[in-house]
Amino acid sequence: MADDERADLAAMLAPLVRALVAAERPILDEHGLTMWGYSVLLALAEQPTRTQAALAESIGADKTRIIGVLDDLQERGLLQRTPDPSDRRARVLSLTEDGRRVCGAAQADIRTMEEALLSRLPAADRRGFLSALRVLSTVPRGEIVSPRVH
Amino acid sequence: MADDERADLAAMLAPLVRALVAAERPILDEHGLTMWGYSVLLALAEQPTRTQAALAESIGADKTRIIGVLDDLQERGLLQRTPDPSDRRARVLSLTEDGRRVCGAAQADIRTMEEALLSRLPAADRRGFLSALRVLSTVPRGEIVSPRVH
DNA sequence: TATTGTTATACTCTATAACTATA
DNA sequence: TATAGTTATAGAGTATAACAATA
Numbered sequence: 001m002a003d004d005e006r007a008d009l010a011a012m013l014a015p016l017v018r019a020l021v022a023a024e025r026p027i028l029d030e031h032g033l034t035m036w037g038y039s040v041l042l043a044l045a046e047q048p049t050r051t052q053a054a055l056a057e058s059i060g061a062d063k064t065r066i067i068g069v070l071d072d073l074q075e076r077g078l079l080q081r082t083p084d085p086s087d088r089r090a091r092v093l094s095l096t097e098d099g100r101r102v103c104g105a106a107q108a109d110i111r112t113m114e115e116a117l118l119s120r121l122p123a124a125d126r127r128g129f130l131s132a133l134r135v136l137s138t139v140p141r142g143e144i145v146s147p148r149v150h
Numbered sequence: 151m152a153d154d155e156r157a158d159l160a161a162m163l164a165p166l167v168r169a170l171v172a173a174e175r176p177i178l179d180e181h182g183l184t185m186w187g188y189s190v191l192l193a194l195a196e197q198p199t200r201t202q203a204a205l206a207e208s209i210g211a212d213k214t215r216i217i218g219v220l221d222d223l224q225e226r227g228l229l230q231r232t233p234d235p236s237d238r239r240a241r242v243l244s245l246t247e248d249g250r251r252v253c254g255a256a257q258a259d260i261r262t263m264e265e266a267l268l269s270r271l272p273a274a275d276r277r278g279f280l281s282a283l284r285v286l287s288t289v290p291r292g293e294i295v296s297p298r299v300h
Numbered sequence: 301t302a303t304t305g306t307t308a309t310a311c312t313c314t315a316t317a318a319c320t321a322t323a
Numbered sequence: 324t325a326t327a328g329t330t331a332t333a334g335a336g337t338a339t340a341a342c343a344a345t346a
Contacts, residue, residue: 008192011189144172
């Protein structure tokens with residue numbers, strides 16, 4: 001298939017993301033996590049401490065959006081939320097041992113599902129796909145937005 | 151980077167889709183189209199006639215969701231919606247010349263934006279990415295959903 | 301006065317249920 | 324009775340604005 005006959009990227013990617021999210025949901029259910037809860041755990045596993053607003057922004061959510069999520073995760077002992085002694089307005093967020101364990105277990109199951117999907121690809125395509133994804137997913141969003149023509 | 155250190159697919163793909171959609175919005179605006187309107191035109195450009203319910207399903211929308219969209223596109227002369235003579239309950243949908251032109255013009259501008267993005271990739275990655283995307287975006291959704299472990 | 305986290309409110313988007321007309 | 328399309332309603336999800344505590 002010639003390159004210029006391909007469908008729009010968003011038209012191919014959006015249904016794929018929908019399918020992946022749908023496939024993750026039952027897996028996360030088994031681990032007692034919502035999509036936002038899992039997002040929060042993943043972000044904290046990577047960068048232990050932050051302000052709530054920064055955490056929200058890093059996962060593409062509104063700061064008011066994740067408050068209930070944090071309440072729930074804290075209640076279940078998966079993360080700690082303690083006032084920063086040097087600025088008592090801010091809440092320092094960190095995973096508990098349980099939080100790290102639950103996050104890792106969920107991610108392992110998700111990885112299994114993903115590998116089954118990726119096994120459909122020829123090795124070269126798989127390599128190119130993952131490599132491209134690493135590049136594209138880290139392009140600053142502002143640089144993707146098209147320059148206005150006016 | 152080792153393969154098993156990669157982030158979850160959805161965690162990489164979702165922000166990319168968000169960025170692509172955000173980049174498409176101003177382009178579609180210039181052509182007087184919404185995302186759903188563009189989706190409808192694209193689907194009809196590929197498969198000229200269908201029932202509204204089938205069209206809705208093919209673009210991942212509820213059948214009630216697209217009625218207003220069809221009203222608008224028809225009013226502006228971009229598509230025709232005529233009762234099927236053989237079953238007057240159904241509405242046969244087809245693009246007008248204007249509809250085909252507008253859809254093509256919008257897609258050309260979107261393609262330009264996408265090419266600028268893809269130019270960041272090494273040739274091999276780009277090839278693998280697009281090839282993989284063609285495969286993955288056509289995997290039946292049911293086959294992605296993970297088998298239950300119970 | 302500005303900022304962090306929070307709560308309450310309003311808004312957008314989508315799905316559900318009820319209706320009309322055809323079959 | 325069943326189905327296509329439509330309309331009206333309700334629900335989920337999200338953002339906006341106002342508030343309390345701290346700086």
